[in-house]
Amino acid sequence: MLVKTQPEEFQDYLTDASNMPGGHVEKIFLPDSAEEISTILAEAYNDRKAVTVSGARTGTVGGAIPFGGYVISLERLNKIKSINKDTMSAVVEPGVILADLQKAVEAEGLFYPPDPTEWSCQIGGTVATNASGARSFKYGATRDFVEGLSVALADGNVLKLRRGEVIANGDGVIEMATANGRKITVKTPTYERPNVRKNVSGYFNEQPLDAIDLFIGSEGTLGVVTEIELKLLPKPKAFFSGIVFFADEKDLLAFVDEVKAISMLAPERDRVEPYAHTDVPASAADQVSASLIEYFDANALKFISEKFPETPDGMAGAIFFEQETTEETEDVLFEAWNELLEKHNADIDGSWFTTTEQDREKMRAFRHALPVSVNERVVRNKRRKIGTDMAVPDENFPAFLRYYKDILNASGMEYVIFGHIGDCHLHANIMPRDEDETIKAGHIYGRCIAQALMLGGCVSAEHGIGKLKSKYLYVMMGERYLNEMAELKRAFDPNGILGRGNMFDGRF
Numbered sequence: 001m002l003v004k005t006q007p008e009e010f011q012d013y014l015t016d017a018s019n020m021p022g023g024h025v026e027k028i029f030l031p032d033s034a035e036e037i038s039t040i041l042a043e044a045y046n047d048r049k050a051v052t053v054s055g056a057r058t059g060t061v062g063g064a065i066p067f068g069g070y071v072i073s074l075e076r077l078n079k080i081k082s083i084n085k086d087t088m089s090a091v092v093e094p095g096v097i098l099a100d101l102q103k104a105v106e107a108e109g110l111f112y113p114p115d116p117t118e119w120s121c122q123i124g125g126t127v128a129t130n131a132s133g134a135r136s137f138k139y140g141a142t143r144d145f146v147e148g149l150s151v152a153l154a155d156g157n158v159l160k161l162r163r164g165e166v167i168a169n170g171d172g173v174i175e176m177a178t179a180n181g182r183k184i185t186v187k188t189p190t191y192e193r194p195n196v197r198k199n200v201s202g203y204f205n206e207q208p209l210d211a212i213d214l215f216i217g218s219e220g221t222l223g224v225v226t227e228i229e230l231k232l233l234p235k236p237k238a239f240f241s242g243i244v245f246f247a248d249e250k251d252l253l254a255f256v257d258e259v260k261a262i263s264m265l266a267p268e269r270d271r272v273e274p275y276a277h278t279d280v281p282a283s284a285a286d287q288v289s290a291s292l293i294e295y296f297d298a299n300a301l302k303f304i305s306e307k308f309p310e311t312p313d314g315m316a317g318a319i320f321f322e323q324e325t326t327e328e329t330e331d332v333l334f335e336a337w338n339e340l341l342e343k344h345n346a347d348i349d350g351s352w353f354t355t356t357e358q359d360r361e362k363m364r365a366f367r368h369a370l371p372v373s374v375n376e377r378v379v380r381n382k383r384r385k386i387g388t389d390m391a392v393p394d395e396n397f398p399a400f401l402r403y404y405k406d407i408l409n410a411s412g413m414e415y416v417i418f419g420h421i422g423d424c425h426l427h428a429n430i431m432p433r434d435e436d437e438t439i440k441a442g443h444i445y446g447r448c449i450a451q452a453l454m455l456g457g458c459v460s461a462e463h464g465i466g467k468l469k470s471k472y473l474y475v476m477m478g479e480r481y482l483n484e485m486a487e488l489k490r491a492f493d494p495n496g497i498l499g500r501g502n503m504f505d506g507r508f
Contacts, residue, residue, distance in 0.1 A: 001036045002076075004028040012063075013071050014056055017118070018468055019384055019413035020062035025052075026105075028071040034152060034226035037072060041224065041497075042156030044070055050500040051154075053097065055125035058118040060387065061466025063129075063219050063502050070105040072224060072230050074124050081227075083108050088232040091149060093471050094124025094225050094230055110232040115292075116462070117371065124225050129464040130200050132216035134292040134367070138263070138420035139233075141198065141462075143216045148229030151215055151222075154493035157381040158184050159223065166211035182438065186214070186491040191481040196391040197423040198461040201476055203485050206312035214488070219464050236324035239361045240289075244341055244351040245301075249316040253398065255344035256295070256319060262288045262340075287329070287336040293422030294320040294367060297438045300416040308366055312350040319421070320367055322360075330355055370418055373430050377414070383432045386441040388448055391425035392457035403451050404428050409446055413437050425461040449475065470505045 004010065005027055007243050014023030026049075039161070044051050050069030054377040057064045078095035085108055092101060099119040105112045114126060116133035125131070127149070130142035151159045157178035170176045172188040189205040204213045215222055246252035296304065305311040325333050334353070336396045341348050354360055378385045390402045402415075408415045408428060428448065432438040449459055449472050459472040460467075472480060486504060 001032055002030040004030070008466050010092075013057075013073065014066065016057035016062060016064040017060045017464070018062040018065070020065050020468060022067065023065040023066060023068040025071050026069060028054075028073060030076050034077070034150060034158070037152045037226055038156040039225055039469050040072055041152055041154055042072065043157045044497055045495055048495050049497060051224075051497050052499065053124075053128070053224055055122040055128070056097070056120055058121045058131065059466060060463045061391075061460075061468045061501070063464060063466035065467065067369050067467075067501060069500070071495070074224075076405060077124075077226065078122075078247075080104055083110065083232075086111065087503045088092065088229045088234070090232055092123050092228050094122060094127070094228060095381075096123045096152070097121070098123060098126060106233055106235055109235050111235040112132075112145065112230060112232055113291075114142045114145060117368065117433065123228055124269065127216055127225050128218065128220050129462075130204075131421075132420075132462045133200055134294055135482075136198060136418060136462075137293055137420065138289070139289040141200075143204070143213060145231045146212065146216055146228060146229075147231050148213055149215055149225055150227035151227040152224045152226050153178065154223070154498050155182075157183075160227075161215070162229075163212050163214040168207065168211075169210040170208075172207065172209070174209065174214075176211055184487050185489055187484070189213075189484040189488065190483060191477060191484070192262065192458050194199055194404065194458050195393045196392075196458055196461065197201060197455075198282065198391050198420070198425050199381050200462055201458040201460045201473055202465070203488060204482075217464070219466065219499060219502045221489055221502050221504075222349055222405060237326040238324070238330070238351070238355055238356075239322050239329060239360055240325045240337070240355050241320070241322045242337065242351060242353045243318055243320045243363055243366060245312050245315040245318045245347040246345070247314065247316055247347060248345065251345040252295075252319060253401075255340060256293060256341060256455060258344070259288060259290050259293060259321065260422060263290045287333055288340065289320050289323055291324060292320070293420075295418060295421035295426060296320070296370065297417040300370050300418045303377075303416055304366060304369050306373060307369045315347065315350075320363060325503065360390065370416065371429075376432065377431050381431060381433050381439055383434075386430040386432070386438075386445050388426075388428040388445060389460045389463045390448065390452035390457050391423060391461035392452055392455045394424055396457070397424040398453040400424075400452060400455055400467065401426065407447060411440060411444060413441060420462075422459070465503045467501045470501070470503055480491060 052066035054064045054073040074095040077093035079093045081091040083090045113135045115135040116131040126142045148162045152294045188209045414431040417428045430441040459476045465473045
């Protein structure tokens with residue numbers, strides 16, 4: 001195990017993608033095993049030292065930034081322990097990079113769907129935040145693929161959990177035991193989760209609750225994940241992808257609604273309730289099943305055109321879609337999609353389509369070029385961007401998008417809107433040019449939070465709460481439900497050493 005104790009060794013561990021300032025630490029541990037993590041935690045627990053878990057530090061909410069105490073970096077726990085084609089599962093350490101896992105899995109003819117924007121993140125971080133990304137429209141978030149966890153608790157005790165083995169009783173109580181026999185009893189929170197497709201605002205509390213789900217999305221506040229078993233799927237034979245442009249946003253939104261409706265009704269979709277829709281063309285209904293539906297507004301297209309000059313001018317927006325296909329279904333799917341695009345007045349001649357892996361990667365590069373361009377503009381302005389992460393119920397999405405555009409257009413500031421329109425979850429990125437605009441952008445962010453909550457949404461759909469959004473979680477949850485969350489945390493971490501400042505502010 002490597003231990004860093006000199007201030008000049010700390011700098012890389014004092015920031016993450018949020019650029020939150022002020023991080024400081026006493027000591028940084030780089031353990032080589034789960035046993036070493038338990039030893040570090042037991043010492044910190046006895047000394048009541050704060051412990052911050054650090055992965056690839058790609059998070060945007062300050063969760064990995066320490067404010068005193070110790071940092072445990074998981075970068076050395078980076079082994080893919082097994083990939084089993086028979087059980088379609090993988091066992092990995094938390095420091096494995098997502099892109100490396102996906103390549104290794106695909107080499108075995110298998111598929112791991114979670115696809116957050118930042119592919120350099122670590123698997124442990126994706127579990128800690130229940131990361132999702134573009135493919136969550138079809139496949140769901142990380143939670144849907146976690147079958148087993150080993151977790152080192154705050155006092156060093158180890159908890160091993162498998163999905164389906166430890167479930168809350170009818171009173172919402174979960175009883176479990178660590179490897180050395182420590183009994184833990186927790187009462188699950190009673191708040192009602194908003195009716196949105198994506199939500200990582202606070203501890204998960206579906207009823208009846210599986211104990212494993214308490215740790216997925218807990219942002220390093222309940223324990224340190226040391227091993228993960230993941231469910232895998234068969235690798236798709238091929239993909240049919242398109243980036244399609246619309247001159248009228250009404251047409252774009254109508255197209256998205258219909259694609260969602262048909263995709264929900266497709267036989268391979270594993271959905272509890274089909275999306276209500278009455279105008280599904282029979283010729284396409286049996287064929288279209290999008291795995292992702294991504295949106296770019298007109299401002300986003302202008303930004304992307306700096307790197308992709310072939311982007312058409314004068315468009316109101318664009319949609320990037322993908323669907324798995326085979327050699328046998330390729331032609332039929334093209335016809336089905338073409339039918340929908342014609343119906344909704346897409347600029348078919350100016351749009352881009354592909355079935356090849358090489359061109360598909362170019363389309364994904366198009367998607368990823370936007371946040372890169374935004375970050376470059378922010379650096380040029382010497383300011384931090386203000387980025388939203390709210391989601392709202394399907395029926396309220398058009399009103400929320402309209403609110404975004406009205407308030408941002410009225411502000412006179414630079415902005416782009418893009419993201420996961422299939423999940424009613426878009427990111428509005430505001431790029432302030434000076435201090436006055438930075439203050440104004442902060443006020444607009446708060447008003448967008450309020451609007452999302454008023455429409456039945458959540459404050460964070462995929463990036464988590466961390467240290468930057470705890471006050472907004474308080475607004476969403478209220479004191480009663482945050483107290484329930486705090487009580488749950490105390491059951492696992494009585495001394496409150498783990499993830500201090502993440503999710504909870506000083507009142508809890």
